[in-house]
Structure formats: C-alpha cells, structure tokens
Amino acid sequence: MKRNLYLSNTPLEEAKALYLQRVAPLIQPQPECIPVIEALGRITTSPIYARCCSPLFNAAAMDGIAVRSADTAAARETAPLSLKRGEDFLVVDTGDPIRPPYDAVIMAEDVTNVDQEHVQITASAAAWQHIRPIGEDIVAGEMLLPRRSVIRPIDIGVLLSGGISKIDVSPAPSVAIIPTGTEIVEPDAELKEGDIIESNSRMFAAMVEELGGIPDRLPILADDYELLKACIQKAVQTHDMVIVNAGSSAGTEDFTVHILRELGEVIVHGVAIKPGKPVILAIVEGKPVIGLPGYPVSAYIGFREFVSPVLRLFTGAPSQDEGLEAEAVISKRLVSSLKHQEYVRVKVGKVGEKLVAAPLARGAGAAMSLVRADGFCIIPRNSEGLEAGEGVQLQLYRSLKEIENTLVAIGSHDLIMDVLADLLPEHFPGVHLSSTHVGSTAGLMALARQEAHLTPTHLLDAATGEYNAPYLRKLFPDTPMVLVKGVERIQGLIVKPGNPLNLQTVQDLCRCKYVNRQRGAGTRVLLDYLLQKEDISPQQIDGYAREAATHMAVAAAVQAGGADCGMGVLSAAKALGLDFIPIAPEEYDFAMPAAYLELPMMQAFLEVLRSQEFKDRLEELGGYGYQRCGEIIPIQ
Amino acid sequence: MKRNLYLSNTPLEEAKALYLQRVAPLIQPQPECIPVIEALGRITTSPIYARCCSPLFNAAAMDGIAVRSADTAAARETAPLSLKRGEDFLVVDTGDPIRPPYDAVIMAEDVTNVDQEHVQITASAAAWQHIRPIGEDIVAGEMLLPRRSVIRPIDIGVLLSGGISKIDVSPAPSVAIIPTGTEIVEPDAELKEGDIIESNSRMFAAMVEELGGIPDRLPILADDYELLKACIQKAVQTHDMVIVNAGSSAGTEDFTVHILRELGEVIVHGVAIKPGKPVILAIVEGKPVIGLPGYPVSAYIGFREFVSPVLRLFTGAPSQDEGLEAEAVISKRLVSSLKHQEYVRVKVGKVGEKLVAAPLARGAGAAMSLVRADGFCIIPRNSEGLEAGEGVQLQLYRSLKEIENTLVAIGSHDLIMDVLADLLPEHFPGVHLSSTHVGSTAGLMALARQEAHLTPTHLLDAATGEYNAPYLRKLFPDTPMVLVKGVERIQGLIVKPGNPLNLQTVQDLCRCKYVNRQRGAGTRVLLDYLLQKEDISPQQIDGYAREAATHMAVAAAVQAGGADCGMGVLSAAKALGLDFIPIAPEEYDFAMPAAYLELPMMQAFLEVLRSQEFKDRLEELGGYGYQRCGEIIPIQ
Secondary structure (H helix, E strand, O other): OOOOOOOOOEOHHHHHHHHHHHHHHHOOOOOEEEEHHHOOOOEEOOOEEOOOOEOOOOEEOOOEEEEOHHHHOOOOOOOOEEEEEOOOEEEEOOOOEOOOOOOEEEEHHHEEEOOOOEEEEOOOOOOOOOEEOOOOOEOOOOEEEOOOOEOOHHHHHHHHHOOOOEEEEOOOOEEEEEEEOOOEEOOOOOOOOOOEEOOHHHHHHHHHHHOOOEEEEOOOEOOOHHHHHHHHHHHHHHOOEEEEEOOOOOOOOOOHHHHHHHHOEEEEEOEOEEOOOOOEEEEEOOEEEEEEOOOHHHHHHHHHHHHHHHHHHHHOOOOOOOOEEEEEEEOOOEEOOOOOEEEEEEEEEEEOOEEEEEEOOOOOOOHHHHHHOOEEEEEOOOOOEEOOOOEEEEEEOOOHHHHHOEEEEEEOOOHHHHHHHHHHHHHOOOOEEEEEEOOHHHHHHHHHOOOOOEEEEOOEOOOOOOEOHHHHHHHOOOOOEEEEEEEEEEEEEEEOOOOOOOOOOHHHHHHOEEEEEOOOOHHHHHHHHHHHHHOOOHHHOEOOOOEEOOHHHHHHHHHHOOOOEEEEEHHHHHHOOOEEEEEEEEEEEEEEEHHHHHOHHHHHHHHHHOOHHHHHHHHHHOOEEOOOOOOEEEEO | OOOOOOOOOEOHHHHHHHHHHHHHHHOOOOOEEEEHHHOOOOEEOOOEEOOOOEOOOOEEOOOEEEEOHHHHOOOOOOOOEEEEEOOOEEEEOOOOEOOOOOOEEEEHHHEEEOOOOEEEEOOOOOOOOOEEOOOOOEOOOOEEEOOOOEOOHHHHHHHHHOOOOEEEEOOOOEEEEEEEOOOEEOOOOOOOOOOEEOOHHHHHHHHHHHOOOEEEEOOOEOOOHHHHHHHHHHHHHHOOEEEEEOOOOOOOOOOHHHHHHHHOEEEEEOEOEEOOOOOEEEEEOOEEEEEEOOOHHHHHHHHHHHHHHHHHHHHOOOOOOOOEEEEEEEOOOEEOOOOOEEEEEEEEEEEOOEEEEEEOOOOOOOHHHHHHOOEEEEEOOOOOEEOOOOEEEEEEOOOHHHHHOEEEEEEOOOHHHHHHHHHHHHHOOOOEEEEEEOOHHHHHHHHHOOOOOEEEEOOEOOOOOOEOHHHHHHHOOOOOEEEEEEEEEEEEEEEOOOOOOOOOOHHHHHHOEEEEEOOOOHHHHHHHHHHHHHOOOHHHOEOOOOEEOOHHHHHHHHHHOOOOEEEEEHHHHHHOOOEEEEEEEEEEEEEEEHHHHHOHHHHHHHHHHOOHHHHHHHHHHOOEEOOOOOOEEEEO
16 A cells, blocks of 8 residues: 655645535434423524513412502501402412402502401502513513523523423534444453554544534454445445544555545645644545544544534534633743644643733643643644743633643652642642643743743752752742752662562663663752762663653653663552562652742642642552651741 | 511621531542443542553554564664564554564555565664553553543543543432422413413533533422422432422512421521522531522522532532633623622623624523523622723623624614524534624614624614614714615504504504603604604503513513504514504615625625525514615715
C-alpha cells in the first residue's frame, strides 16, 4: 500500500465552510412529534404557541374571601363592616375561580371571624385586588418558545400550562462509529506489547449523545481495505452519519481516504489545525462521512470542529457554547507554527489580581491534558506563538468563581499532591487544588512571576546540606516568604522487581541503563550532588541524558521502557510493583509568599495538611515521615 | 379544617443549614459499579487511579522508520547514509511499538527510498526522538479523576486508556413526586372553569432527571387528608425522597404540614424567600420529604433551594452552578420587602458599554418570566429594593457573548415582535431579539436611559395627528434619532364572538364592561384622544381603571375575564377567536438613536424587517399594512 504523504493544509474556517455548504442541503430531517413530558433536552423545530390561557379564569391570588368591591367601600378601622357567608362573601383558596358578581379578594389575614356565618373587615377592597386575571401568565395564542429552543424543565411546565401536551422536535440523528486498526483492542482484552486500548469510539459515542444524537458504535475492524469498504457502504445505508477512526492520516495502513474516494467524494483531507490535522471530510451516498485521527486529542478536536456542526444541522441545536471567554497571562513561552491554528490546553488560576494560564502537555496523544484542562488557549495560524507573561484570550470550561477558589500549585511532583487535591474539596466544598508538575526550580520561577500560590519543592543546597530555605532566600530577596513543612520522603533507586542487576549505590549507576529527571527537578539536583560527592561524571552513566518528567514516568520507564533504574520516591515504585533501594532522605515542602497564608483557601489547605485523614493516607502510600507536616517556617 | 395561618419566616441560609444538617446523616448511598462506557454524566464516589500506562510501551510518534540512533551519527546532507531494511531500520506507523535495539524514529518525510531494501537519510537521529515513551500520557497508579467528578466524554476515553472498564458511581436516588389538589387536572383533560393543568410535577421530574435522580411522578391526589397521608407513608418506604406539591401553605385545604407532623418531623415551615415562602422541610421515617408551593415560580425556586442540595447529598454532585455572575444596571425601580430575599427574573442586554437588566413579571405565578429570563437579580433580605439605574449583581443563564448579540427592544407590544424574534436567529444565526412589553411611553423612557436598542411605539400626537415622530422630537432633543417604519395596523374594539352587545363606536363603551390598557400605552393614548374628541369622560366608562398589560391580555379578559370589550389589534382578537370592530388605523414603528443603525445586529434586524418571509407572516396574521416597512425616517 502506498503512503498518501500529501495531506492538504486547508485553513479551519475554509474547510468547515466548504464541507458544511455541501452537507447542509443533504440534511432535511423530518420533525418528530413527542409528548412534552418526554421532551427534556430536545429541540423545537418551529415556534410553539399557547393553546389556552394560564390561569384559565380569574383566580384568587391569595387565601381569603371573595367579595363585591363596591359593597366594601364603607369598611374602616373605626367602623368594621360585617359580611355574611354565601351572600356577601365566599371563602376562597389561592387559585380558586372568582366569578361575578365577586370582583375582589380580601386576604385571610385581614378578615376577622365573628361566628360561623359572619366575618368582619376593617378596610375596603379595590376592584380586582388579589385576583390573578385570566391569561396573566400565558395568553392563548402567544409564542411560548421560538424554534430551536432546547427544552428545559421550566419549559415543560409552561408548555403544559399553555395547553400543549405534544410538540414537534428535531429527530435524533443516528451516527455509526467505526473503530479501525489491527493494533487496537477492546478495553477488557488481555494486553500485550503493541496493543492499544480502543477508547476514542466510546468518547465519540458520549459526545454524540451529548449533542442529541444516537451513537451506534460498531465492532473494531482490522486494517483491511475490503472489510472497511464494506462496513462504510453498509453504514451509510443504515445511519444518518458515519465516523471512521482512525486511518485518516497518510501512513501505509491509512486506507480510509482511498475508500472514501472510491465510494463517494472527499471534500477535504487535511486541515491546518494542531492537534487534529489529518481529518477527512467526505460525502458517501448523500451521507456525511468523517474520518478522524487516532490520537485522542486530535480525535477530540476533530470531532468538536467538524462532527459537532454537522450534528447541529440535524438537530437544529443552537451553536456550540464555546465556553466563557476570559483574559489571562500565559505562564510560559509557547512557540507555535505559522502553519496551524493550535489548541493549547491550559490550567487556569487566579493569583493576586490576574488570571494565569499554564499550558499543559501539548502532544496530540496527551489525553490527560484534556481531562486536566480548565480551557483552551487558541493560537491562530500565522502566529509564531506567545511570550511568557503575554496576555491571551481563553475559552474556559469552568466558571470564574470556581477558578477563583482554586489554589494553584506549580512545582515538584509527588503522589501526595493527588491526595491533597482529593481531600481539599471533600473538607472544604468548592475549594480546589490544581497542581502542575514542572520540577522544583521551574516551580519557584513561576512563584516569582506570581503565577502560582505555592510551590512544592525539594531542593538540596549542596553547600549547607539544607533543603529549600536557601533557595528561597536567594530567589526571593525582597518578598517575605514562608516554607510550610510537608513530608520527609526517601529518595532511592527504582529498580525492576527482584533487583536483577543488584543495584545498591550511586556507583552502581555506571553499570546499568539509567533514566534521569529533567533539569531543575529536585531529584536531579540530588543525584548531581551525590555523583559529585562520589566523583562520578555524568558521562559515565548510560541514560543520564534520557529525561522523564515525573517520578511515575521514571517508574514506568523502568517497568517497561528499557531502563534498568531511575531515581525517585518509594510511592512511585510501589504504585507500579517495582523494587526500591533507599538512598537518601529529603524534605518535600511548600514554598509561598507569607501574604498568601491569609487566603481562606490556603487556610483550608493547611487544615487538610494537618488533618488525621491526610496522615492516614500517607500511611497507606508508605515511605513518608510527617512529624513537622503543616509547620510554618518564616524565611528571613 | 383549620387554617395554619402562621408560617415561620426563617432566613434562607438558616433554613437550609437546619435541614441539611439533619438530613445529611440519613443519606448513606452505596456506590454502584457500572461500565465506564455507560457512565456519561454519572459521578465518581472515590478517586480513580490508572491500572495501566498509556501508551503501554515505547511507541512511534510518527510514521517513518525505527533506527538505532548511534548508527546514524555520520549522516549529513552532504554525506547521505544508506540503511538496510530489517538490519538497520524497520518501517513503522504511528503507534507501533519501538523495541530494542531501536531507540529513535525518523519521519517518513526525511527518508529517501533507494530500492526495495534500502533507504537514505541525510541527518542523524537523536536517541528517543519521535518516540512516545511508555506512560507519556498516563502512568499506571496515577490519579485519573478525583472523587465527585462528573464523567464527561473525554473522561470515558481516558479511563478506558488507563485500563479502567468499570467504576463506582453514586447511585441515582429515586424521588417520588406527589401532585395534589382537587382543582388540578392532567394536561389532556377536557378543561372547565376552575381547573388548573398540572404541570409542576413534570417540571420537577425533569429537574430531578437533570440532577441525576430517577423521578417517579405519582398520580394526582385529590385534597383528602387520609389519601395523602397513605400516599406519603407508602412513598417513603419505596423511594429515597418525596416531594409533595402543593398544599404546603396555610389555606383551608393545606393538609400537608399536618400530615408530615403526624408522620414524622417538620424541621421548617416557611422560609423568608419570595417567591417560594410556604416551603415545608420534613423528615419521615428517615427520608427527606419536602412540600413545595403550588405557584410555578415558587415551586421552581423552592426546588432549586431545597430539593437540589438534598439530591446533591445523594449523588455527590459538585454544588450547583449558580450561573455566571455579572454586573448590570437595573432598568427600573424595584421595591422589595425587608422580610424576604427576593428572586427577580430579568432580561439582560448590552446597550453601549453597559449590561442592562430589565425586571420581568414578579408574581409567583409568572412562569413565563422564568422562560424568558436571562438570569436572576437577587435582592437580599433587609434591603428595600433598588433604584432605576442602580448597579446590581446578576446570576446569568446565558453567556455574555449571547447577550452581546441580543437586540434589546423595550416598548409597545405587538404579535409581530414574536415573529421578528423567531425570524432573526433563523436568518442570522447567533443574533437574537429580546422584547419587553411596557407600552410605548415607558419604552421611550428606557431608550432615553440607554437601556434598549430600540422601542416599538405607536403614540398619536393629538395636536398634529402625527404618529411617533413628535414624541421623539420632544423626548430626545439632543440625540440624533431615527424612526424605522414598521407596520400599519388597525386598532379596534375586541368583542365577544358575534358582538352580542352590538358595540360599534367609542360612544358604545359607556354601555359595557371595558378593560383598558395601562397608562402610557399607545392604545390608551389613542382611546383618550378618541374620548376627548367625542367629549366622553373616563368616569362614564365602567372598567376604565381596569388595566391589562398587552393586547393579548385585553383579548383574554374579553374572552373569559368578565369584560365585554377592550381596545386592541386585530391579530389579538383573531388569536382568541373574538370579533373585531375596526376603529382607527395607526402606525407601529421602531424608534432608535441614529447611531445604532450601524450595529451589525440592527442591520440584521432591518434586513429581516424588509424580507419577503416577514411579509408572508404578516399576511398570515392579517390586518397589517407594510408598504413602508423598513423605511428609515431621520428625526430632526
């Protein structure tokens, strides 16, 4: 099979316009008539007019008595007026009809019972007082909902009150989702090297559902031209729309575009977006067929940009909520290509008065970046990117209120940050902890730029043997800082189960494949300190230049990534069932400006840090000391 | 049955705290274990950790060839290096595993095919280049989702990739909804005077569904103490929570509180909110039972404030999205009681640089105010209200972007405003028209205060016989204004079918029951002009003081509200099957500052006004002239 090296690089808006303009005339959905009580979330296809008034009649607006207003004119505080039941008044409850000759209601509170048959009033009643006139809320014939309304609970109430029990709504389009690839397996399969768990189709199914469609996820197809062709041919007969995933790129096994050219017309192959470029927009037998890339972030963005608008043509749903727009400053330099519009996922926090957007992993495969993201920062085509501190426009997926109640931690990675992020909102509803892992040094830099509230750090000062404090003195000469003590943890060698190479000391690193941490990470600083003490040069270590970004990534590289050993913490080794050779204790603390101690959410953080539940969780993880946890050390 | 006149007036936060603190210990839901692929919208009960890495192995990040990086060191542009298939390289597609001894990938674009067995490269490859290391996206053991996460499509993808195919989620609580009231009937019933269509229970059911519960709407119960008691007794056995609606107030047939006291404990009866005061918060057999008021707005607010937080105790859902907060100015004076926290529904628009909130109908029965609202303006207890133009904090339910694309019309009412509101977004997606009906004069005042973009108006100048323009000259001496011509319509007498009283002229109003429009309405101005011409005094007309706010409300009063006649337009009479006696033609136009003509959304409005489709809709409605529709008249 030949490669299709040449994808086009059609700009997003052009690709969308080209495709939608071809697809729109093909989509002529027939309205479906359904009971109003089943219409939650459905979308009206025409304006809906009330069939009857609400209230249906002049009705008492209060509990009390119905009277003829003219009869009450003489009533005074000083000259109470007596009224006779059945003749002068009727007892009415809220909502009861008021019929002639009665034309006013007096509230129960303003009526004095005299005997079974008589009451007294001490003020006259104005005509029509405390009466809800017919049609006060809804008048027959008035428009209750315009077309393209998404039905909410209150709409259901109002439609019923207006005499409407059935309405026309858009039909739910059926969408075939075809997962392809010889390497992909069902989630419950026994995994072997080379297998990829099929997950995109399930994400698409949920996205289709959210947009009001009916997903039909077909079985996984191996990479086989004829099989896939037959499957697409059948799917366009039985469904309103088809999604093929993946095989949309230009590799040796990317058949999809050839098949779609054979069966119908490919309108666009390749769009100038990143991630998401290798999208195929096609029409087969009058049905939209879209090929989406396999990387999860590409798949997600391709769906949002191309499948969503097509589904909205079927459902008539109002255009997608692009999220709340907000201004922020970007926390680090972002270089982007002139060729693409890039979607950078960001964590957002409010530090002082400004919103700070910290870019997450940018790879097309970084699905977790979408899970963690608070929003997108979209870098347009023809932009070279952004400088750190530059203002950017964000599309947020969380409310500003939620963001304002989020404590932003940028710094070193430890599993306890996950535990704290879990416990904080449990104990303080609405308060969240967002952690970004960039290593201790980069974290302190972010703190200095006021992009974080705190930095988890474990930096050893080689000169004094002291942890963290010397760095704060050096980096923040003018800001009163504090160090909140965190945990003591043991750094050690993470090795394969049973420690087959019998690695015991730093010297042993010279005879194995090592995986290192990135520059500025506390663990790397510690290694360098130990190597220096033993007079070992980095060149002597195979893999010194291979970098992993977190303890867990180091452990993963040892578990199955071709490395024999890396330095890290016990909890990471334990999480992956690896062995651990202790090397040196260290102090993992939280640095912050003293002023931030006053923030209510920081107080909440400290309370959780000092809680028994946190200590219990540390015991579960193992390998941590917490005698000084939560202690506050002012830095002079 | 005695009245329970005395509801308490417990402040909202106190009532909530009292009740939730009693209910919380009773709610101990057992997690439900479900397949991830069915978990959309469900809520996690514990943090979820990855079971495997993603990728599961070191994988090619590009289509190309896998090589040993050390072997490629000599390759140069000027000295291409030849590599042999199977020995020096393997062809790989994105996602293929990279096994030792291979440790780098060269992109297909950088490889030249020499023959079947050989390729050439012109640059060296760095170790680990274009390889996605094992665990790059997800490392086994890392936290994928904290507890209380609402599962989104992307979460489903990531959970599956992390080896999780089943998760624990909160169970969906079952909620019994008991509609009560001898006067309420099912929506499809044949309606007679005194009937109220039961709609609240269906709104509640949809609200329960949105919050992740399972609603069980029971049949309507007549107001009968023993029946209701038996029903509640059974419901608390079979459901997690019970809602009783209505009978929660203090009328003669409001049994609910007595029954709940007999069966269990009433924690609060009566909360200091408006609408929504007569809420009952009770516990029966360890189950939360809430009595909600019957007025739809009270019912809605009572549900939001009390049922929602109890449901969240079951589901663990994060606290309710209170909507986007925004600053606005209030368009008219709002007097509120010191005793209650009041929820005023508002329409919001952006006029010039400011957001303007126009209060909608405030009655507890005004369900349409909830349908039309863009948000709430909450007036706290102990506040007397707001002055026109005062700044207020809003909770918005639409995005600011949507609000910025909404043309705000405040002024006179005509059915064509509904038609324009329907057509505008059809022709210009994303552009909306919001109309508030306050009459012509009040509309022009709002325009002068820059709270609207345009005012539909039909004000006759008695001195000149000219419509609208004289008022603009007088009210806007310093602002260049324009009048966009709208429609000619006939004002006339709306009378019962067959015109039984044979009403033909303004003189005839002296011998019937009339229903008038509010002060400042163009129709009232016209009536006053006609009365003056005929030398008739308002005192001669029975009902001159009875006011209805719109043409449709006048028609409704004539249809079934005890009035014989009102003045209004043909379309309103037609909508309710009434007869119409033409009296005088008039001009219904749109006033606006000349500067607003430049707004793109105003251009869109003008285009719709001049469209054939709009004219077709006018023909359908009947009684309109549209020769000058869309013409622009500058006002000197």
